[in-house]
Amino acid sequence: MRTGPSFFYRPSVAILLGVLLVVLTVVGLASWRYHTHIQVLEKESVLLQRLASQRAGQHDAHLTALAAVVQTTADQRGHELFQDVAHSILNFYPSIDAIELVTQPDAAELPTGVGAVDPEIQAWIQEQAWTGNEHMKLLVHPTHPGHYLLIKRNPNLDALGYALMLDIDAARLLGNGEALWSKPDVTLRLSLPDGTPFLGAATDAPTTLHFSKALSSTTQPLLLETGLQLKWDDLLPLWPTLGMALLVGVAYAGVCLAWRQRRRVNAAVEQARISGLESRLAHASRVNALGEMASGLTHELTQPLTAILAQSQAGRRLLSKGDTERLAKSLDETVIQAQRASAILEHFRHWSRPQRLPTTSFDLRDALHNVQSLLRQEAQNQQVHIILNVPATPLLVKADAIEMEQVLFNLLRNAMDALQQITGDRLITITASEQGNQVRVDVADNGPGVPAQLRGELFTPFVTGKEGGTGLGLALSQRLVERVGGELLLQETAGKGAVFSILLASQPATSEPSE
Template sequence: MLAAIGTLAIIERHALVVELEQESTVLHRLASQRADQHDAHLTALSAIAVAAEGERHDLILDVAATISRFYPRIDEVQVVPLDPQGETVGTEPLSAANAGTIRSAANASDGSIALLPHPAKPHHYVMVKRSPNSDMARYGLMLGIDAAKLLGEAGSFWARNGVALTLSLPDGHPLFSRGTLPDSLRFSKALGSASQPLRLETGMEIGLADLIPLVKTGLTLIAVALAYIAVLTALRQRARARAAMEQARLSALDSRLAHASRVNALGEMASGLTHELTQPLTAILAQAQAGRRMLARSDMVALAPVLDDVVTQARRASAILERFRNWSRPQQAPASAFDLRDALRTVEALLAPQAALHGVRLAFDLPENPAPRRGRSGRNGTGGVQPRAQCHRRHRGRR
């Protein structure tokens, strides 16, 4: 917020400086144009004075009245003969001292217009020109100009508090001032009139209220707060979008990991199936080969047990596949009793080939119909005669 207020103060100061320069330029141009008109009036008066040859005073007064009516800032016109004995013609009575001042300025003129402070009126200056403008001059022409009206109607800007302006003669004599010129922010330039290079100076006193206007400051703070909320919302939206993208990435990674787990599980299942099915398939192959040899010898009596064993091993392989299929399914069935004799028969079938290869005899004590009983021996409350298994080495007679 402080940064926003500081930025607003800088912007406001720059805007005030620009406004002062623009208004000062407009006022300088207006005053210069008005000053240039004074030269034309003096030229017209000079022509009339020379033509009248000191006799047509009424004509001079009519022209002077017309000038004052259309140009209120020119409130005095005087035609002063350079001969002290001549009659002065003007819109107002002129004292002998003031007439002498005009004669002196006209006689001292080198052809240019003389600018003097009005001897009797504050905020006024006079323009003095000899007529004709040569060494044969006979009159001194004077225009009295109100400096305040020269700068009047410049606009409402110059009525503000803290805005000041002054108009002074080229030698520095002050003619008109409004307010006090500050030392910091000032504009100074001579008027563009060749005959009246009056010095125009303007300035502005900038206070804290100007730099931090209440309404603009409030609106700026509201705008900054809204912008902060918008940026914060955008950042949060961006964070949510990033979180969603990250969640999608993690979900995809989880999917790939789950797929890899399933592939691994399938590999383990395939390995287990291979291991489990190797025994019955090997037994089936061996019994089939034995059966083929018995058929070749026409030994039908020995062939029947071989075929029975082939059927047994095939059923065993089918049971293995059934167990794997049941293992892969959801297990929702409740726990139930299981006959251990089936497990022992499966063990006997698995170990029989290896036992025969190493000369080991397997003996299983399996009851025909075990009676159920309650006790610690059964987890589900089932029990009975416990099956037992023994093995003997034939060549040593040991268990």
């Protein structure tokens, strides 16, 4: 009897499940490391976006301060104060690469500022500063990759004929010293609001960008995007993965061994319990059957013993008269009745043997006639009419004859007991026939039938519908029939009564008895 999941007892299935468990563990480890890397990336990306937004806000403050300086120094030669302030800004804010005071394209005055402004784009900067009515322009630097230009105009500066320009290094705007952003599998991309990238080429970005958010700046709403390309080494580092797989495999093997050991112990205990029950069932049922047999045996022996007594007394009278001819007939009848009594006792002796006899091929009709003879007198006393329908040809089966007689005896006694509950004709019909490769015996009665609540458990030990019954007869009978490969069934009946059927494998007429 198994007490746990059956897969623990099949080595191939257990190994397959162990491999599957290790694979799931490896997949789980890879998934956990993947999500861990993504969480770290998103956390650092949020911090970077906040830092870049703060620095972008500082650029707005610088432009406002420089505009005020230009307005107060517009009439002073050389704009010395403007340059002093611009130098201070460059010294303290490394993300700003150059500051320039842009003049109108047709102005006689040249642009002035600090930082490395490429002379080749001066005319382009002037054109962009004075094209359109926008007071703030955000442009990609045409000659410095990774730089963008922030150009500001306002009514006061327009009146003076000036605009302000900041050349901003986007890499320094984002740079915060974190080692994460220096890894080759991590990509940073910064784009203009219209989607034009200028830091981190589009081809360098991973297929999936895990973070995308614009800077919190009204004048510089640059789109910050970050991504991570993970390799197998990142998801499944060799030694931690091997260690985890080994740990799970050892734990699973331990569980399997413990469960198998527990199963062996439980199976041994259960087998011992079942063996004890079977022994008690067989003993109790045989004792019960012997008790019932004793009643039938008493009635059956009464007739031949009475006949022997009567013939003996008649023989004494005939002997005293010297009537030897009639005396011989009386003695012959006495011998016949004595032989009949001896046959009955012989059947009883075999029935009561505790050991199981070797199975042999025998004619089941003989067992039916023997049981009918044993119960004939009792059936007459109870006014039960037994009809036996058997074919003219032998019904050969391979089983223990005494055990089959015990099964038939139990079925007939149960039928006779059931008929005691009815009035009128009491009829038991025994029909034996050979159907294909099976011998079938139906024991039918016209009694009240088996109660519906007992049908499902009728062959369970100690379940009985008879008052004072032990519930062992049918359980043992089914066990004896199944032991020789047969079946004992309760047939459903549309009307009253019950029909029990015995199905046994038929034997060829030429088969030899064998153990």
